[in-house]
Amino acid sequence: MTTLRAIDYAVMLLYFGFVLGIGAMLRRYVHTSEDFFLSGRSIPAWVTGLAFISANLGAQEVIGMGASGAKYGIATSHFYWIGAIPAMVFVGLFMMPFYYGSRARSVPEYLKLRFDEKTRGLNAISFAIMTVFSSGISLYAMGKLLNLLLGWSFDLSILVAAGIVLAYIFLGGLTSAIYNEVLQFFLIVFGFAPLVFLGLRDIGGWAGLADRLAGVATANGYAAGAYTRSWTFMGSASANPVGVEWFGLVMGLGFVLSFGYWCTDFLVVQRAMAANSMTAARRTPLIAAVPKMLFPFLVIVPGMLALVVTSTSTVRSTREPVAASVTSAPTPEAPDAGPGLVPPKRDARTGEPLRDARGRVVLDYDLATPMMLVHFFPAGLLGLGLTALLASFMSGMAGNVTAFNTVWTYDLYQSYVRPAAPDAHYLAMGRFATVFGVAISVAAAYVAASFNNIMDFLQLVFAFVNAPLFATFALGMFWKRATGHGAFTGLLAGTLAAAIHHGLSLPAGAAVGVKGGYFGIVTIYPSELAQTFWTAIVAWLTCFGVTIVMSLATRPRPPDELRGLVYGLTAKPIDDVTRWYERPATLALVVLAGAVVLNVIFF
């Protein structure tokens, strides 16, 4: 167990102080519900852009992408260069004019304006449930990690983190969340950059890393470059550690899942809606795409390094090595430790390392990045690194909480419970929703701690609900003939199709149950990711087809009602910036070119 010094705590407390201070200072600017939920649409593009990316830079990103880096190598970058950038460019250039221009206050509200009440209701309810549970799941992950790494109390870690997030959102609303997300963005960048620097230095740069990963690749039965080349081995699913072939990757991840998330998830879109002009709103995801494109070096590389850095390398540690204690975490020197710094997963009862069907030790990849932090960082910098980790948990949670309180207040409470109340009432409800949103998150964290399977199951259901969403939005925005009945049945059919496809397939080596196969096994996929991607493709196609057929069978709305909501019935947005390089289209080209170059470099 790592013990912290006074200097580490000082950095952490400073951060907490600033976060709360920002909330307190912003309090006096919140007068109306629009101020609280939409920042009064007054934030400049660079701030909303960084907040856009920071709300997404939650724990799942920092810990999860580090874990994937250790598991799959640089191919994890597909989640960025294929699985994010094109969708971010698309939402900025083509979809933001409708979101921002329609003056909708949330994504479900756009669905109400474009389609009808039932489509909005379906989206609002599933989204509201999803956000509180996601933030609960990430709280649970944080509590567990801090307990394992530092021996902190699970309860106390959760309550303090949730309390701080609650306090600053309660005070300053969305503006406070956005300002703090920008602060968190810089913390995460400056907290993790030295990790990559020290790690690469230790191992002899990229060449040294590639060299050692070649050994890991051949030991696992892949070609030498399988961990350091992102496309070369995508021809067949068995040739790369991801277990996916290029078509499933591009269509499933690059198209369906990525566009479904970046273009329709209110958690990120809300940041752009807070921008101070249409051009600023359109530039928000484009500005966000620049750091997003570079994040693989910040979050994936530490995971890759963790696989090959050895605990006996030139690095020393004044601290006690991460030792077996209450949590029975392994010492890096333990004979049964995994390769590099990644410890094995252990049986909760016996403490013995878990083994897979072939008798190989199963690694706990989620600890890859945290182990790197405690391995390389001396007291002082360790405080900064852990603060960055905390910041990522908090920014992800704040994103969920602000999206939840808005959807709850505008789309559920104002629509179904109490319409036509004075604005002050909704402002008060927003603050109240922040409190119970955080309370449900904390409760969800405890549910996750006691019944892990329930959370797996919930996440599965969310995946089914989310997969078809982009088909609904794409048809809604670009086909004026799409109708409310079409959208609603399409969404239901897509969700159902996802569940059926998942129930009829199974990833290789998995047991029937939450991993699939519950309706009988028709297909076996080489990996869980391949199954996920194909489930998304099936859901999307079903939603797309059913929406079109049902729309043609039902009466369309007159074009006059759709002005500002559908392409072709909406005036083209005019850029209100004077300098050519500030134009959304220019930015989009730069971002896309950058993504292509990165793909080519690591091909």
Next chain:
Amino acid sequence: MGLDLRIPVGTLFAVIGVLLAAYGGATLGKPGTAPTGVPINLVWGLVLLAFGTAMLALARRARRAARGNSKPDAEHGPRVT
């Protein structure tokens, strides 16, 4: 009137930078403070200090420009009105 976000960001990083650099300076040469041979607390503390100072300088410049113009310019800083 509004809160320029660069002020709290700049201040936080400048303070953490000074703290880390001072701690790094005080522990210079002690075992276990220089992984891979780099006195990282000192070096990174100075990097953070430079970043924080740059943010504060930008905020200050924007404030001067705004005062000169008397008209706040959205490009020069986040303002909440």
